[in-house]
Amino acid sequence: MENKVINTIKNRTSTRSYSAKKVSLKKLELILEAGKMAPSGMNRQICNILAIHNGRYVNSLVEASKKVRGKDCYYGAKIIILVYGPKDDPFVTQDASCILENMFVAAEALKIASCWINQSEGILSDPRNKKLRAKLGIGEDKLIVGSCILGYSEAPKSIKERKADFIRII
Numbered sequence: 001m002e003n004k005v006i007n008t009i010k011n012r013t014s015t016r017s018y019s020a021k022k023v024s025l026k027k028l029e030l031i032l033e034a035g036k037m038a039p040s041g042m043n044r045q046i047c048n049i050l051a052i053h054n055g056r057y058v059n060s061l062v063e064a065s066k067k068v069r070g071k072d073c074y075y076g077a078k079i080i081i082l083v084y085g086p087k088d089d090p091f092v093t094q095d096a097s098c099i100l101e102n103m104f105v106a107a108e109a110l111k112i113a114s115c116w117i118n119q120s121e122g123i124l125s126d127p128r129n130k131k132l133r134a135k136l137g138i139g140e141d142k143l144i145v146g147s148c149i150l151g152y153s154e155a156p157k158s159i160k161e162r163k164a165d166f167i168r169i170i
């Protein structure tokens with residue numbers, strides 16, 4: 001049985017090479033809306049989304065990543081979305097992951113490439129990047145669970161095989 005949504009989910013891949021073409025604000029807003037509508041534990045909505053669309057801020061984060069990791073962890077993407085919530089909340093990882101996955105799938109539906117980037121918390125908790133974290137308005141009591149980068153792919157699409165024993169039905 002064919003289903004448009006399931007096909008979109010199955011077509012999503014992580015992209016690590018981006019062209020200079022910009023994602024429109026309209027498409028970004030649609031992707032963010034999909035993130036916002038993710039489920040949350042007990043509907044507490046403890047997480048926040050910060051979409052970095054302004055090139056100056058994107059560059060600041062790239063420079064920050066070079067300082068800490070010695071490379072651009074964001075692969076030249078034009079948009080970086082940080083998803084964060086209270087560090088000490090037991091649901092923060094689960095809630096943020098739902099938000100992130102909704103955004104990856106929404107991006108795929110709009111033919112926009114994406115990738116989860118895990119390094120943002122490490123980059124922005126480094127003392128050298130304290131000022132930037134404050135500028136971005138992410139308190140030190142927050143945990144950046146993950147980031148979603150967006151852009152147009154420069155690489156050919158390749159969907160990875162899943163393990164044969166991934167699923168069991170009993």
Ligand SMILES: Cc1cc2nc3c(=O)[nH]c(=O)nc-3n(C[C@H](O)[C@H](O)[C@H](O)COP(=O)(O)O)c2cc1C
Nearest residue numbers: 012013014015016115116117118119146158159160
């Ligand atoms: C929790 C998590 C952390 C990840 N961190 C990174 C990362 O920091 N950098 C990166 O290039 N890809 C990262 N990825 C993407 C995975 O490498 C990717 O999902 C995996 O290789 C499967 O490929 P696919 O997404 O194309 O299906 C992450 C994915 C997840 C779910």
